[in-house]
Amino acid sequence: MSRKPRLRSGSGVTMHDVGQAAGVSAITVSRALHSPERVTPALREKILQLVEQLGYVPNRSARQLASARSHTVLVLIPSLSNTVFIDALAGIESVLQPAGYQMLIGNTHYSDSEELALLRAYLQHSPDGLLVTGLQQAEAFSRILAERQLPAVYMMDLSDDGRPCVGLSQEAAGAAMTRHLLQRGRRRIAYLAAQLDERVLKRLQGYRQELTAAGCHDPALEWLNPAPSSMQLGADMLDALLAAHPDCDAVFCCNDDLAIGAIARCQQRGIAVPAQLAIGGFNDLQAAAWTTPPLSTIATPRFAIGAAAARLLLQQLHGQQDSGGSRCLDLGFQLQQRGST
Amino acid sequence: MSRKPRLRSGSGVTMHDVGQAAGVSAITVSRALHSPERVTPALREKILQLVEQLGYVPNRSARQLASARSHTVLVLIPSLSNTVFIDALAGIESVLQPAGYQMLIGNTHYSDSEELALLRAYLQHSPDGLLVTGLQQAEAFSRILAERQLPAVYMMDLSDDGRPCVGLSQEAAGAAMTRHLLQRGRRRIAYLAAQLDERVLKRLQGYRQELTAAGCHDPALEWLNPAPSSMQLGADMLDALLAAHPDCDAVFCCNDDLAIGAIARCQQRGIAVPAQLAIGGFNDLQAAAWTTPPLSTIATPRFAIGAAAARLLLQQLHGQQDSGGSRCLDLGFQLQQRGST
DNA sequence: CGCCGAATTGTTAGCGCTAACATTGCGCAC
DNA sequence: GTGCGCAATGTTAGCGCTAACAATTCGGCG
Numbered sequence: 001m002s003r004k005p006r007l008r009s010g011s012g013v014t015m016h017d018v019g020q021a022a023g024v025s026a027i028t029v030s031r032a033l034h035s036p037e038r039v040t041p042a043l044r045e046k047i048l049q050l051v052e053q054l055g056y057v058p059n060r061s062a063r064q065l066a067s068a069r070s071h072t073v074l075v076l077i078p079s080l081s082n083t084v085f086i087d088a089l090a091g092i093e094s095v096l097q098p099a100g101y102q103m104l105i106g107n108t109h110y111s112d113s114e115e116l117a118l119l120r121a122y123l124q125h126s127p128d129g130l131l132v133t134g135l136q137q138a139e140a141f142s143r144i145l146a147e148r149q150l151p152a153v154y155m156m157d158l159s160d161d162g163r164p165c166v167g168l169s170q171e172a173a174g175a176a177m178t179r180h181l182l183q184r185g186r187r188r189i190a191y192l193a194a195q196l197d198e199r200v201l202k203r204l205q206g207y208r209q210e211l212t213a214a215g216c217h218d219p220a221l222e223w224l225n226p227a228p229s230s231m232q233l234g235a236d237m238l239d240a241l242l243a244a245h246p247d248c249d250a251v252f253c254c255n256d257d258l259a260i261g262a263i264a265r266c267q268q269r270g271i272a273v274p275a276q277l278a279i280g281g282f283n284d285l286q287a288a289a290w291t292t293p294p295l296s297t298i299a300t301p302r303f304a305i306g307a308a309a310a311r312l313l314l315q316q317l318h319g320q321q322d323s324g325g326s327r328c329l330d331l332g333f334q335l336q337q338r339g340s341t
Numbered sequence: 342m343s344r345k346p347r348l349r350s351g352s353g354v355t356m357h358d359v360g361q362a363a364g365v366s367a368i369t370v371s372r373a374l375h376s377p378e379r380v381t382p383a384l385r386e387k388i389l390q391l392v393e394q395l396g397y398v399p400n401r402s403a404r405q406l407a408s409a410r411s412h413t414v415l416v417l418i419p420s421l422s423n424t425v426f427i428d429a430l431a432g433i434e435s436v437l438q439p440a441g442y443q444m445l446i447g448n449t450h451y452s453d454s455e456e457l458a459l460l461r462a463y464l465q466h467s468p469d470g471l472l473v474t475g476l477q478q479a480e481a482f483s484r485i486l487a488e489r490q491l492p493a494v495y496m497m498d499l500s501d502d503g504r505p506c507v508g509l510s511q512e513a514a515g516a517a518m519t520r521h522l523l524q525r526g527r528r529r530i531a532y533l534a535a536q537l538d539e540r541v542l543k544r545l546q547g548y549r550q551e552l553t554a555a556g557c558h559d560p561a562l563e564w565l566n567p568a569p570s571s572m573q574l575g576a577d578m579l580d581a582l583l584a585a586h587p588d589c590d591a592v593f594c595c596n597d598d599l600a601i602g603a604i605a606r607c608q609q610r611g612i613a614v615p616a617q618l619a620i621g622g623f624n625d626l627q628a629a630a631w632t633t634p635p636l637s638t639i640a641t642p643r644f645a646i647g648a649a650a651a652r653l654l655l656q657q658l659h660g661q662q663d664s665g666g667s668r669c670l671d672l673g674f675q676l677q678q679r680g681s682t
Numbered sequence: 683c684g685c686c687g688a689a690t691t692g693t694t695a696g697c698g699c700t701a702a703c704a705t706t707g708c709g710c711a712c
Numbered sequence: 713g714t715g716c717g718c719a720a721t722g723t724t725a726g727c728g729c730t731a732a733c734a735a736t737t738c739g740g741c742g
Contacts, residue, residue, distance in 0.1 A: 014727095014728060014729085015728070015729065015730095016728080016729095024691075024692090025691070025692055025693080026728085026729075026730090027691080027692070027693085027729090027730070027731095028690090028691060028692080030729070030730060031690095031691085031730095034730090038689085038690075038691090039690075039691085040689090040690070040691095043690090043691095055488075057461070057464050057465055058465050058728090058729085059406070059465065059467065059727085059728050059729070060402075060465040060466050060467075061401075061402040061403075061405040061406045061411070061466075061467070061727085061728080061729090062402075062406050062697090062727070062728030062729040062730085063728080063729055063730075064402040064697090064729090065400070065402045065403050065406055065696095065697045065698065065699090065727090065728080065729070065730090066696080066697055066728075066729040066730040066731080067697085067729075067730055067731080068697075070402070080427050080430055080431050080434075081424070081427060081428070081431065083422070083424075086421050086422060086427060087422070089421055090421055090422065090448075093421075093448060102445070102462075102463075102466075103446075104443070104445075105444075105446055107431075107434060120398070121443075122443075123398045124398060124399050124400065124401040125401050125402075125443075126400065126401075126402070147396075230627065231627055231628065231630070231631045232630075235631075257627075260628065260631055261631060264631040264632070264633065267633050268633075286571065286572055286598075287572065287601065287628045289572070289573075290572045290576075290601055290602060290605040291605070292605065292608050292609075292633055355697095355698060355699085356698070356699065356700095357698080357699095365721070365722085366721070366722055366723080367698085367699075367700090368699090368700070368701095368721075368722070368723085369720085369721060369722080371699070371700060372700095372720095372721085375700090379719085379720075379721090380720075380721085381719090381720070381721095384720090384721095399698090399699085400697085400698050400699070402697085402698080402699090403697070403698035403699040403700085403727090404698080404699055404700075405699090405727090406697090406698080406699070406700095406726095406727045406728065406729090407698075407699040407700040407701080407726080407727055408699075408700055408701080408727085409727075
């Protein structure tokens with residue numbers, strides 16, 4: 001008996017201790033906590049009181065190890081510095097937290113390989129499900145999901161292959177802004193893009209379709225820059241664009257960051273917005289309403305997307321398998337017309 | 342033997358399986374993975390190869406249960422929608438990730454009680470350490486930390502009671518902006534604040550000290566609003582302030598959100614900034630450089646704070662107890678003078 | 683009055699891993 | 713050769729919890 005006692009993590013109070021204090025076995029405590037209907041009300045009351053009194057904190061690892069359920073959801077987003085994803089995160093949190101699930105947040109930095117690495121790393125936590133941004137992942141990514149039969153919901157876009165997803169048609173949204181600019185009488189409409197993730201490219205598709213249909217598509221007006229998006233970049237790209245194409249009469253920026261930089265640069269250079277140049281953004285960030293002039297943009301329901309995606313995932317986790325029909329939720333978008341167009 | 346096999350979470354490949362494939366015992370696999378020097382190089386190589394081949398994924402719960410270490414750090418921040426904390430988060434991630442630690446992120450919504458509840462909830466994961474925003478927590482909060490001897494590092498501010506912390510003097514920073522406005526010849530300097538967390542109030546202290554020293558402190562110019570901060574609120578508060586005090590010649594906003602709203606409203610109302618009214622912000626968010634005129638503000642090293650705090654915590658975790666001396670790290674701040682002052 | 687079934691509680695075993703101790707093997711000094 | 717010491721690997725037990733099955737209790741009914 002000279003064995004050293006093991007280090008205890010946590011407060012050291014176990015279910016067994018609580019049970020002993022209550023004069024019952026550990027399993028009864030477990031039941032009192034997790035399936036109250038299987039324990040006499042009086043006893044349950046007593047146990048809950050002792051839990052409080054002894055400061056018992058359940059050990060999640062033990063629970064998970066024994067039950068093979070982690071009550072944990074892995075959330076993969078491309079960036080922490082982009083409000084878009086933070087908003088979605090808040091929506092997710094608002095659903096998972098009350099449901100007793102905890103989220104593990106992985107930041108993929110817009111990289112497929114990092115995304116895959118994160119998935120591998122976080123698998124150690126055996127998450128019960130997965131919320132991913134976008135539809136395009138590394139090939140091994142989907143393989144792992146399939147192997148483990150890990151339920152996943154895809155966010156921010158719409159799939160046509162039956163994968164459950166919650167989002168909006170990036171293509172349609174790109175088309176909508178382009179159409180808006182056409183309706184305002186513009187014909188030389190540029191597309192300014194950075195980061196170039198799948199969503200940005202789909203918006204580009206929408207832009208192309210509309211312009212082609214209107215007979216004024218000019219590939220020279222597509223300015224694509226793989227660098228991370230920023231206001232500085234928006235300003236710089238605007239300068240470059242106007243230097244090459246002074247006849248340009250509208251700019252569709254793939255997101256509000258670029259647009260805010262562009263609009264500020266116009267202000268600095270004395271270019272009249274929208275008289276001389278109309279500017280459109282995407283996402284409707286808070287700051288979009290406070291530029292001079294205020295920015296016209298596409299409002300996207302990020303919070304709602306996150307929340308709905310989380311709900312959809314929980315449905316899958318709780319057995320309501322395929323409730324039939326398409327599990328793709330289109331939450332749409334809204335054109336916010338303001339002073340810049 | 343009629344017992345049903347338990348559900349397996351994960352791929353089902355265990356350390357034991359890998360060991361068997363390699364002709365060794367499970368513990369050797371464990372050692373090959375976690376303390377390579379205790380295993381012959383050739384054998385280790387073979388094991389690593391099998392791990393890859395069989396798709397073995399360690400089970401973190403089991404590891405944690407057996408070793409009483411979770412390799413997990415709990416990070417508590419007041420808000421996800423405030424870039425300030427997201428930046429700190431990124432700094433934390435940049436240190437913890439490479440060190441093999443994972444972060445659990447708790448959003449306290451600026452509430453002491455929610456913070457306490459989150460701590461309780463996340464204790465179930467038995468985190469090895471804790472990174473908290475601010476110095477003021479619920480009373481029970483510190484008690485729990487003490488009971489469990491949970492190492493913690495406090496972020497964003499400086500303590501004088503020996504708690505390890507990484508941040509800047511909010512008071513000094515508030516004083517610095519105020520001094521700057523005084524130096525620009527202003528005498529009727531208002532303080533516009535929202536959210537009213539401890540940091541905002543400390544900046545207020547600095548503001549008061551400077552103005553009192555300069556003999557032009559007027560409590561009527563302190564506008565404190567407990568509502569969450571936003572650009573809209575900044576604009577509204579500016580209107581209210583000027584309606585009550587048309588003689589006001591400078592406004593120090595407790596953060597850039599308010600300031601951007603205020604500056605935009607001035608633009609809309611034709612108030613000349615800075616000629617008629619100087620405006621100062623706080624934090625130096627990206628958008629601050631792109632208002633018209635660009636916003637003067639106090640730049641705070643959020644990323645560095647997060648990173649340093651994480652490093653400090655890791656030091657504590659790895660036994661280098663008190664390396665003596667104050668464990669308070671002052672990373673300072675920097676006045677960014679731009680067009681608005 | 684004994685037996686049945688439902689409700690309540692208990693027993694046993696094991697989830698996958700690692701700390702602690704035990705064993706084996708091997709080179710080397712004498 | 714014998715024994716010593718160290719390095720490499722194995723054995724045992726147990727972390728805290730819960731699934732599955734077992735036992736007990738109790739009310740009701742023929």
